[in-house]
Amino acid sequence: MAIVECIPNISEGRRQDVLDACAGAISLAGVRLLDVKPDPSHHRTVFTFAGEPDRVRAAVLALYDAAVPAIDLRQHSGEHPRMGAVDVVPFVPIEGVTMTDCVAMAREVGAEIAARHQVPVYLYEEAASQPARRNLEDVRRGEFEGLAQKMRAAEWRPDFGPAEPHPSAGASAVGARMPLIAYNINLATNRLDVAKKIATAVRHSSGGLRFVKAMGIELGDRDIVQVSMNLTNYEKTPVFRVFELVRREAARYGVTVLESEIVGLIPQAALTASAAWYLQLDGFSDGQILENKLRTTAS
Amino acid sequence: MAIVECIPNISEGRRQDVLDACAGAISLAGVRLLDVKPDPSHHRTVFTFAGEPDRVRAAVLALYDAAVPAIDLRQHSGEHPRMGAVDVVPFVPIEGVTMTDCVAMAREVGAEIAARHQVPVYLYEEAASQPARRNLEDVRRGEFEGLAQKMRAAEWRPDFGPAEPHPSAGASAVGARMPLIAYNINLATNRLDVAKKIATAVRHSSGGLRFVKAMGIELGDRDIVQVSMNLTNYEKTPVFRVFELVRREAARYGVTVLESEIVGLIPQAALTASAAWYLQLDGFSDGQILENKLRTTAS
Numbered sequence: 001m002a003i004v005e006c007i008p009n010i011s012e013g014r015r016q017d018v019l020d021a022c023a024g025a026i027s028l029a030g031v032r033l034l035d036v037k038p039d040p041s042h043h044r045t046v047f048t049f050a051g052e053p054d055r056v057r058a059a060v061l062a063l064y065d066a067a068v069p070a071i072d073l074r075q076h077s078g079e080h081p082r083m084g085a086v087d088v089v090p091f092v093p094i095e096g097v098t099m100t101d102c103v104a105m106a107r108e109v110g111a112e113i114a115a116r117h118q119v120p121v122y123l124y125e126e127a128a129s130q131p132a133r134r135n136l137e138d139v140r141r142g143e144f145e146g147l148a149q150k151m152r153a154a155e156w157r158p159d160f161g162p163a164e165p166h167p168s169a170g171a172s173a174v175g176a177r178m179p180l181i182a183y184n185i186n187l188a189t190n191r192l193d194v195a196k197k198i199a200t201a202v203r204h205s206s207g208g209l210r211f212v213k214a215m216g217i218e219l220g221d222r223d224i225v226q227v228s229m230n231l232t233n234y235e236k237t238p239v240f241r242v243f244e245l246v247r248r249e250a251a252r253y254g255v256t257v258l259e260s261e262i263v264g265l266i267p268q269a270a271l272t273a274s275a276a277w278y279l280q281l282d283g284f285s286d287g288q289i290l291e292n293k294l295r296t297t298a299s
Numbered sequence: 300m301a302i303v304e305c306i307p308n309i310s311e312g313r314r315q316d317v318l319d320a321c322a323g324a325i326s327l328a329g330v331r332l333l334d335v336k337p338d339p340s341h342h343r344t345v346f347t348f349a350g351e352p353d354r355v356r357a358a359v360l361a362l363y364d365a366a367v368p369a370i371d372l373r374q375h376s377g378e379h380p381r382m383g384a385v386d387v388v389p390f391v392p393i394e395g396v397t398m399t400d401c402v403a404m405a406r407e408v409g410a411e412i413a414a415r416h417q418v419p420v421y422l423y424e425e426a427a428s429q430p431a432r433r434n435l436e437d438v439r440r441g442e443f444e445g446l447a448q449k450m451r452a453a454e455w456r457p458d459f460g461p462a463e464p465h466p467s468a469g470a471s472a473v474g475a476r477m478p479l480i481a482y483n484i485n486l487a488t489n490r491l492d493v494a495k496k497i498a499t500a501v502r503h504s505s506g507g508l509r510f511v512k513a514m515g516i517e518l519g520d521r522d523i524v525q526v527s528m529n530l531t532n533y534e535k536t537p538v539f540r541v542f543e544l545v546r547r548e549a550a551r552y553g554v555t556v557l558e559s560e561i562v563g564l565i566p567q568a569a570l571t572a573s574a575a576w577y578l579q580l581d582g583f584s585d586g587q588i589l590e591n592k593l594r595t596t597a598s
Contacts, residue, residue: 003593094589094593260578261581262587264587265589266588267588271574272571275570278573278574280557280558282560288563290478293564294331297333
């Protein structure tokens with residue numbers, strides 16, 4: 001059994017009929033639609049679905065068929081940066097598929113979208129064809145409005161499709177990445193400076209751990225502060241290491257950890273790795289998890 | 300989906316044809332046969348299987364049909380205590396079933412076995428009809444050879460079946476219990492007295508944690524010692540608490556933990572609870588585990 005997750009973001013967060021049509025197109029392809037999160041102020045919606053690779057591929061193409069004719073970026077404005085009607089399409093390996101498989105999927109699906117809709121496609125993150133395209137922020141900089149000019153530069157030729165934006169649907173970023181874990185640690189203090197200093201210490205951009213994005217924020221209603229993080233590769237930068245580093249940095253200021261929280265979903269393997277690390281489990285394998293054994297043993 | 304695990308022990312560990320017939324009977328009932336562990340010196344075999352409650356029930360009855368005519372305890376001797384051809388039959392709740400369900404299963408299956416084979420049945424552990432029958436050791440004390448005399452006392456009337464042993468198949472203990480976790484902690488020392496003192500401190504029988512059995516042993520080939528444990532209820536006495544208590548007791552003697560190990564299988568929930576405790580995860584629910592979400596969302 002192979003499972004890929006896909007989390008496309010489209011530039012429509014207000015018209016329910018368009019969202020219904022998109023959700024319907026995805027579901028009909030035979031994947032599991034896990035979540036639909038419209039944001040009217042961003043004028044953007046995030047779909048989360050998962051399934052067998054072939055069905056995920058079909059679901060993405062069906063989404064384009066529904067979204068491209070319905071969304072016109074010339075009439076679109078919202079708080080979130082965007083460059084396409086279907087703005088971003090990441091493929092995430094969940095079970096029985098590798099990152100290499102997801103990169104291959106991004107390439108195939110990207111080529112097919114470009115051919116079918118004349119939408120230019122940029123491959124990003126693990127699927128990027130060059131280092132300058134790894135970060136989505138760089139690919140999308142200038143947004144829809146700046147796209148025609150940006151694409152005139154040779155370095156911003158798309159990976160697939162025409163060398164100019166689709167008139168109403170702009171361009172798409174299609175890529176592959178690890179599952180994101182949204183992970184927050186609450187501190188037993190209301191000192192925002194401490195949360196900010198810890199965020200600076202642990203995040204990649206300012207010298208910290210490779211796969212951590214972090215910021216310090218206030219939780220005003222509780223009179224405490226939080227180190228709010230995204231962990232972008234839990235295999236290489238595991239949850240327990242992030243927790244222990246934050247805890248140590250907090251101790252430096254005489255502050256303790258109140259609690260931590262997972263926002264949304266976390267892969268089982270990230271929790272198992274944490275248990276194994278703290279319990280100093282030696283030679284443990286996933287095959288020792290009773291439920292895994294039950295699922296993999298033939299009746 | 301409801302899954303019950305069953306781990307019957309039969310008093311035959313040498314004749315392959317009998318073991319094959321028993322394994323075949325179990326498999327034909329439509330359960331997943333996870334493990335067959337014959338022990339010739341114990342003259343005993345442990346079968347582990349799991350499946351839907353109805354199929355597990357059918358598999359146990361099929362096992363009795365195969366084992367009772369084939370095993371004669373009057374000709375049996377081995378190192379392990381035993382009182383029946385099918386000696387012990389525990390039902391263990393794994394997924395979508397409660398302990399109460401497993402107790403009800405033990406009663407139903409026990410009554411059916413007694414009626415079908417004229418084998419007296421004692422209910423034990425969570426299914427026990429009186430406190431004196433909770434511990435399997437107490438129920439089995441005196442073994443097959445002492446059974447006829449033991450059963451003459453009113454307090455040892457069986458829960459089901461005749462008031463005297465089956466001539467060749469003795470009696471059976473049928474019960475319900477939580478999954479066992481075999482958990483060992485290796486210490487960075489070769490001082491056996493330290494491992495024994497820690498085992499005494501943490502085990503239930505000598506004043507320690509309620510659901511821990513423990514002993515201190517030598518791992519001669521590695522020149523270290525081990526606290527070897529069975530955790531008999533991981534919900535009430537969780538793995539992380541056992542680990543932390545052993546670690547603290549070891550520190551009292553200036554000894555550190557080298558590593559720990561799970562022998563065989565561990566329920567996913569026991570690992571998840573450990574991760575959540577160490578990471579101080581607040582308000583975490585199993586529904587946040589990506590794989591669980593995938594399995595419970597309709598396509």
